[in-house]
Amino acid sequence: xxxxxxxxxxxxxxxxxxxxxxxxxxxxxxxxxxxxxxxxxxxxxxxxxxxxxxxxxxxxxxxxxxxxxxxxxxxxxxxxxxxxxxxxxxxxxxxxxxxxxxxxxxxxxxxxxxxxxxxxxxxxxxxxxxxxxxxxxxxxxxxxxxxxxxxxxxxxxxxxxxxxxxxxxxxxxxxxxxxxxxxxxxxxxxxxxxxxxxxxxxxxxxxxxxxxxxxxxxxxxxxxxxxxxxxxxxxxxxxxxxxxxxxxxxxxxxxxxxxxxxxxxxxxxxxxxxxxxxxxxxxxxxxxxxxxxxxxxxxxxxxxxxxxxxxxxxxxxxxxxxxx
Amino acid sequence: xxxxxxxxxxxxxxxxxxxxxxxxxxxxxxxxxxxxxxxxxxxxxxxxxxxxxxxxxxxxxxxxxxxxxxxxxxxxxxxxxxxxxxxxxxxxxxxxxxxxxxxxxxxxxxxxxxxxxxxxxxxxxxxxxxxxxxxxxxxxxxxxxxxxxxxxxxxxxxxxxxxxxxxxxxxxxxxxxxxxxxxxxxxxxxxxxxxxxxxxxxxxxxxxxxxxxxxxxxxxxxxxxxxxxxxxxxxxxxxxxxxxxxxxxxxxxxxxxxxxxxxxxxxxxxxxxxxxxxxxxxxxxxxxxxxxxxxxxxxxxxxxxxxxxxxxxxxxxxxxxxxxxxxxxxxxxxxxxxxxxxxxxxxxxxxxxxxxxxxxxxxxxxxxxxxxxxxxxxxxxxxxxxxxxxxxxxxxxxxxxxxxxxxxxxx
Numbered sequence: 001x002x003x004x005x006x007x008x009x010x011x012x013x014x015x016x017x018x019x020x021x022x023x024x025x026x027x028x029x030x031x032x033x034x035x036x037x038x039x040x041x042x043x044x045x046x047x048x049x050x051x052x053x054x055x056x057x058x059x060x061x062x063x064x065x066x067x068x069x070x071x072x073x074x075x076x077x078x079x080x081x082x083x084x085x086x087x088x089x090x091x092x093x094x095x096x097x098x099x100x101x102x103x104x105x106x107x108x109x110x111x112x113x114x115x116x117x118x119x120x121x122x123x124x125x126x127x128x129x130x131x132x133x134x135x136x137x138x139x140x141x142x143x144x145x146x147x148x149x150x151x152x153x154x155x156x157x158x159x160x161x162x163x164x165x166x167x168x169x170x171x172x173x174x175x176x177x178x179x180x181x182x183x184x185x186x187x188x189x190x191x192x193x194x195x196x197x198x199x200x201x202x203x204x205x206x207x208x209x210x211x212x213x214x215x216x217x218x219x220x221x222x223x224x225x226x227x228x229x230x231x232x233x234x235x236x237x238x239x240x241x242x243x244x245x246x247x248x249x250x251x252x253x254x255x256x257x258x259x260x261x262x263x264x265x266x267x268x269x270x271x272x273x274x275x276x277x278x279x280x281x282x283x284x285x286x287x288x289x290x291x292x293x294x295x296x297x298x299x300x301x302x303x304x305x306x307x308x309x310x311x312x313x314x315x316x317x318x319x320x321x322x323x324x
Numbered sequence: 325x326x327x328x329x330x331x332x333x334x335x336x337x338x339x340x341x342x343x344x345x346x347x348x349x350x351x352x353x354x355x356x357x358x359x360x361x362x363x364x365x366x367x368x369x370x371x372x373x374x375x376x377x378x379x380x381x382x383x384x385x386x387x388x389x390x391x392x393x394x395x396x397x398x399x400x401x402x403x404x405x406x407x408x409x410x411x412x413x414x415x416x417x418x419x420x421x422x423x424x425x426x427x428x429x430x431x432x433x434x435x436x437x438x439x440x441x442x443x444x445x446x447x448x449x450x451x452x453x454x455x456x457x458x459x460x461x462x463x464x465x466x467x468x469x470x471x472x473x474x475x476x477x478x479x480x481x482x483x484x485x486x487x488x489x490x491x492x493x494x495x496x497x498x499x500x501x502x503x504x505x506x507x508x509x510x511x512x513x514x515x516x517x518x519x520x521x522x523x524x525x526x527x528x529x530x531x532x533x534x535x536x537x538x539x540x541x542x543x544x545x546x547x548x549x550x551x552x553x554x555x556x557x558x559x560x561x562x563x564x565x566x567x568x569x570x571x572x573x574x575x576x577x578x579x580x581x582x583x584x585x586x587x588x589x590x591x592x593x594x595x596x597x598x599x600x601x602x603x604x605x606x607x608x609x610x611x612x613x614x615x616x617x618x619x620x621x622x623x624x625x626x627x628x629x630x631x632x633x634x635x636x637x638x639x640x641x642x643x644x645x646x647x648x649x650x651x652x653x654x655x656x657x658x659x660x661x662x663x664x665x666x667x668x669x670x671x672x673x674x675x676x677x678x679x680x681x682x683x684x685x686x687x688x689x690x691x692x693x694x695x696x697x698x699x700x701x702x703x704x705x706x707x708x709x710x711x712x713x714x715x716x717x718x719x720x721x722x723x724x725x726x727x728x729x730x731x732x733x734x735x
Contacts, residue, residue, distance in 0.1 A: 001524070010525075017513040020509075020513055021510040024500075024505075024506055024509045024510070025506045025510065028501065029500045118371065118375055176701075
């Protein structure tokens with residue numbers, strides 16, 4: 001082939017490939033479901049309603065009829081939680097960057113924090129004062145590639161921001177420690193979180209004022225404190241090996257006894273308490289569609305499909321306003 | 325002594341020659357286009373797996389392990405097969421094509437982690453297969469005196485592609501309403517373009533004139549290890565691997581030292597590649613002028629300097645710029661230069677096999693050293709660990725100097 005023939009061949013290839021790519025991109029853009037048009041006022045007031053994320057929008061459903069009609073707001077979140085009249089929304093700011101927004105009762109943003117990496121967990125303390133979040137961060141892992149996590153805490157009353165729990169004092173000084181999944185106690189100072197270090201995952205009890213963390217037990221991930229403060233719902237790695245999946249379980253803080261719940265599917269979510277007897281969590285179908293399920297916290301009974309096509313459950317009417 | 329003379333064989337053939345051979349520019353273009361395609365996917369894969377498919381980070385780690393681990397040994401296989409069937413272009417083409425198909429495979433795999441792992445393995449297989457034959461083609465189309473700049477130009481074009489990839493992915497995401505599928509399809513189209521450039525513009529000249537010359541067998545490949553010059557280079561490459569602790573650690577320390585906002589963390593890698601991109605070609609030219617070995621050793625010095633800066637009592641922007649600059653300099657002074665050193669030591673018939681040996685030696689040593697550094701970090705704390713790494717870099721540089729300036733028996 002002469003140079004001329006080769007150049008023209010290449011140009012033809014470029015035209016064909018560019019056309020194919022542009023057509024695909026335009027088709028993809030056209031097929032995206034438009035943002036929810038009809039919106040209604042969603043509030044974070046204490047009421048027997050469940051807050052969820054539905055098609056990336058904050059929405060509420062009645063606890064009396066969770067599968068029934070839902071009120072969808074215009075606020076877009078990847079992950080959300082609310083308690084005590086304070087909401088937290090992890091949303092996409094640009095294709096590469098995410099933002100944490102603290103919302104008031106009317107879903108108005110009162111504070112924004114730029115967060116690194118991909119949103120994963122979000123929590124608010126029962127009083128609405130303390131906010132916590134976890135993101136996955138790529139690039140700084142300790143074995144080239146893979147993820148590590150960053151967990152931050154914000155005191156909405158004083159404005160104090162802890163960008164990473166790695167700043168807190170921990171008895172062991174392992175370099176590879178990672179934190180995720182915060183849950184707050186009623187005093188707005190004590191909290192629980194998961195720390196992983198050296199391949200082991202610990203339940204840590206934290207003290208915001210003292211900036212310390214101490215280990216409580218092992219193999220507890222994504223803890224969620226019950227409204228009465230006595231138990232922790234969490235995901236437990238099967239046989240201590242997360243590659244085998246997780247079993248939704250409840251830990252009694254007084255005895256450290258662990259009760260596996262009736263849900264046998266692998267749950268990769270931070271559970272949320274609906275009341276002192278029931279735990280809600282997100283399960284995904286084969287195509288990735290999320291559903292919110294609930295299961296009795298005592299270990300018996302059976303899982304129940306609560307809200308189809310939703311994720312990030314938060315009960316706004318939990319007695320005493322406790323957080324999950 | 326072969327090695328000590330190669331740096332100075334600025335042959336008369338070099339007169340009136342283009343800056344680099346057309347074939348090198350063609351291979352560089354293939355790499356540029358292919359890297360745009362590859363980095364598009366690398367940039368969105370974490371987002372896709374975690375937010376698109378809602379896989380846990382652990383699952384992502386498993387996939388990523390396949391991603392990085394699968395290439396090292398395959399390189400030797402690819403190099404040897406390319407030499408054996410004397411079709412380096414065809415094998416490189418197969419490697420590029422495999423990676424292109426893998427981009428569509430991501431669509432087909434759907435949410436299956438096994439499927440995604442398989443597709444990623446195919447993609448890495450393609451990269452493993454193509455690297456050594458491609459580098460062999462570069463050395464075979466360049467006179468030994470100009471190898472430094474040939475690799476410098478090639479690596480610069482490669483880095484430009486890696487730089488553009490995430491930007492193209494960003495544009496596709498924006499244009500398609502955040503469709504990951506559209507990124508994969510576009511990445512596939514770009515990868516096919518790379519294959520087309522290879523097929524149309526890269527030429528493989530017959531390197532062995534007599535057709536009757538026996539094809540290299542496994543015994544010949546094993547005999548490569550008896551070539552003293554190669555053995556020393558293999559050892560040097562392994563030492564280079566031992567001296568590197570991994571980008572992740574460097575950036576993590578830098579971020580902590582400079583108290584850089586966590587949001588800006590990804591920009592550290594961008595800073596390094598910018599330095600690499602700007603320095604690769606000039607250092608390649610310099611290597612041809614003053615010798616490749618001094619430039620390679622300067623790379624060790626830059627590496628040791630990077631580690632020392634990470635432990636130095638300075639901070640702020642000055643530290644950031646100095647450390648990233650030194651780190652980019654390290655890459656630019658070692659990556660292509662090592663290949664330029666290796667090329668002339670190897671017989672034409674086993675060029676790809678030999679280059680693959682050197683690359684694999686470096687890669688495997690690096691895997692071990694990054695694990696060891698992680699342990700040192702946990703045991704002694706970051707500052708002591710990074711000072712130890714600086715010491716290792718200095719010792720490795722010293723031993724490499726001894727190896728490469730060795731005046732012993734002829735190779």
